[in-house]
Amino acid sequence: ATPVGLLTGSGRGAQLGILIKGPQVLEDTRTVDTILLDKTGTVTTGVLAVGSTTAFGPFDEQQVLRLAGAVEAASEHPVARAIAAAAKEAAHAGPGSAADDDSRLPNVDGFRSAPGGGVTGTVEGRLVLAGRSGWLRDNGIEPSPAQLEALAEAEAAGATAVWVAVDGVPAGIISLRDTVKEGSAAAVARLKDLGLRPILLTGDNAAVAAQVAAAVGIPPADVYAGVLPEGKVEAVRRLQAAGATVAMAGDGVNDAAALAQADLGIAMGSGTDVAIEAADLTVMGNDLAQVAQAIELSRRTLATIK
Ligand code: ADP
Numbered sequence: 001a002t003p004v005g006l007l008t009g010s011g012r013g014a015q016l017g018i019l020i021k022g023p024q025v026l027e028d029t030r031t032v033d034t035i036l037l038d039k040t041g042t043v044t045t046g047v048l049a050v051g052s053t054t055a056f057g058p059f060d061e062q063q064v065l066r067l068a069g070a071v072e073a074a075s076e077h078p079v080a081r082a083i084a085a086a087a088k089e090a091a092h093a094g095p096g097s098a099a100d101d102d103s104r105l106p107n108v109d110g111f112r113s114a115p116g117g118g119v120t121g122t123v124e125g126r127l128v129l130a131g132r133s134g135w136l137r138d139n140g141i142e143p144s145p146a147q148l149e150a151l152a153e154a155e156a157a158g159a160t161a162v163w164v165a166v167d168g169v170p171a172g173i174i175s176l177r178d179t180v181k182e183g184s185a186a187a188v189a190r191l192k193d194l195g196l197r198p199i200l201l202t203g204d205n206a207a208v209a210a211q212v213a214a215a216v217g218i219p220p221a222d223v224y225a226g227v228l229p230e231g232k233v234e235a236v237r238r239l240q241a242a243g244a245t246v247a248m249a250g251d252g253v254n255d256a257a258a259l260a261q262a263d264l265g266i267a268m269g270s271g272t273d274v275a276i277e278a279a280d281l282t283v284m285g286n287d288l289a290q291v292a293q294a295i296e297l298s299r300r301t302l303a304t305i306k
């Protein structure tokens with residue numbers, strides 16, 4: 001189902017662009033005491049920038065980016081969009097290129113995506129994998145100690161590191177950077193003022209998660225990093241089992257199950273359709289402040305009704 005109503009408590013819901021699925025949602029927002037915040041695309045912009053690419057040989061940096069970009073072009077994950085865009089841009093820098101020429105990236109066959117893991121496909125006859133190091137391991141690819149060293153360096157610097165493997169061998173690492181949304185810190189403070197405990201939840205590495213948490217005022221104990229999509233649902237269930245009434249704000253395919261499990265699922269309007277369908281409430285802007293506004297407004301609305 002898609003959102004059916006506007007939160008129109010004081011007529012401000014429509015102005016604020018907050019969509020709710022039904023009146024029951026107002027009841028649920030009232031009792032929420034814990035809020036899980038997905039990192040990528042919810043607390044951060046989700047518009048990542050590719051920094052450096054490290055190549056392990058025999059392919060050079062440019063080739064690693066090109067092969068990874070070809071596979072990522074078939075995915076809508078924020079990491080994928082960034083890598084595909086950087087690969088296209090690098091290809092465009094070549095002779096006789098046009099800025100809007102998508103044909104510069106090779107085709108991919110047998111594309112497959114593993115939410116919270118990475119993507120795979122065949123490019124120019126080579127099997128390419130791009131994703132988290134743990135996911136590459138699950139696929140039987142073992143980085144060498146020197147390669148793991150390169151990963152540790154990238155992650156310590158606060159980057160999201162994506163591994164690229166070609167024909168079963170690690171070929172390189174692509175480092176990406178996200179930006180915390182301008183209003184996120186203020187929004188987190190507001191959620192706290194509303195009596196909620198904010199928890200950062202992400203499939204990304206611990207170093208990146210810690211930096212983002214620090215930037216928005218979430219204590220280290222309330223950072224859950226390296227969490228797979230199935231683990232996100234588990235995190236909601238565990239908190240519920242401990243007596244919490246849980247809201248979850250997210251935008252990705254990987255957040256959908258957790259949004260459905262939460263007492264109050266909140267989707268970012270820019271999020272994937274799957275997330276919006278799973279959520280009880282959608283904030284049309286991408287501002288985390290709207291999440292706080294939605295909770296404030298529904299509480300006030302309910303107080304007026306009662
Ligand atoms: P988040 O919880 O921050 O939204 P995800 O659960 O979607 O992140 O992904 C967790 C990690 O898995 C990412 O940080 C990235 O390392 C890896 N990953 C997911 N999708 C892709 C992809 N399409 N390409 C490369 N890596 C990916």
Ligand code: MG
Nearest residue numbers: 038040041252
């Ligand atoms: Mg996300």
